[in-house]
Amino acid sequence: MESKSMKQCKICEEWKTEGIYLFISFICSNCEKEILETDPTDERYQYYVDRLRRSQAPKNLLIQ
């Protein structure tokens, strides 16, 4: 059973306590640090873009 303060990271999908919220998506501190160090020219960058996109629901595109 996960502790109440544990949240699942949208990037690595691990359960962590420390991190930030990107509105409704939780990003753990480790992934946040990796994102900060990753440049759009890096191979790994697309992975983060895909993970963040996956955490969105395309059908609910409600931007005015």
Next chain:
Amino acid sequence: MKRVWYRIKNIFLSIIIKFKRDPDEIYYIGGSEALPPPLSKEEEKEMLDLVAEGNPKGKSKLIEHNLRLVVYIAKKFENTGIHIEDLISIGSIGLIKAVNTFNPEKNIKLATYASRCIENEILMYLRRNNKRKTEISFDEPLNVDWDGNELLLSDVLGTDENIITKDLDLTVDKNLLKSALSKLSGREKQIMEMRFGLRGNSEQTQKDVAEQLGISQSYISRLEKKIIKRLKREFNKMV
């Protein structure tokens, strides 16, 4: 006192968001929940102080309340061929970087700094993407048959079959020709060399050769036919 008031305001906002009672809002991809409005100057200062203390809540709030900026900037790049969801993800990464690297002591607003970071992030991504447009993978499927088998680029790539033997064949042919030519008389050999540029010179017309040797062109033509026939016989003997 300010902090208590801020908390009450936040709880109130959350309740509004939960029951979706505010129709005049910008929404984020990921649900029907409206994006929070930008923070006031005081609220922003308060959150920046929290960030300075190392409190992640401050960071989250700053990100959350600047997401409208991400959506606004991402929409400007919609005509680039990159999907809006990707643009928002990239812009969000830019915003995270902005909040992490923002220095409140510098005379610049967070929103101004964040806008630059978000736009830069998207522009860098687009530049990388444009470079890669010209690249293609060996595993790129070109076609799929009725059974679902993919025809990959690597399946159709290759070199000419004779790429290795081509040079060897040429050397052998040259030697055969040299050997066949050695069977000809001096004059016959000279005519062939002049006509076909066999000694590294350029090829000459029958007329040119005839003029140089002081004989008629028709005679050169007859001789040439005769010599070629003979060379063919010599080749057949050798092969």
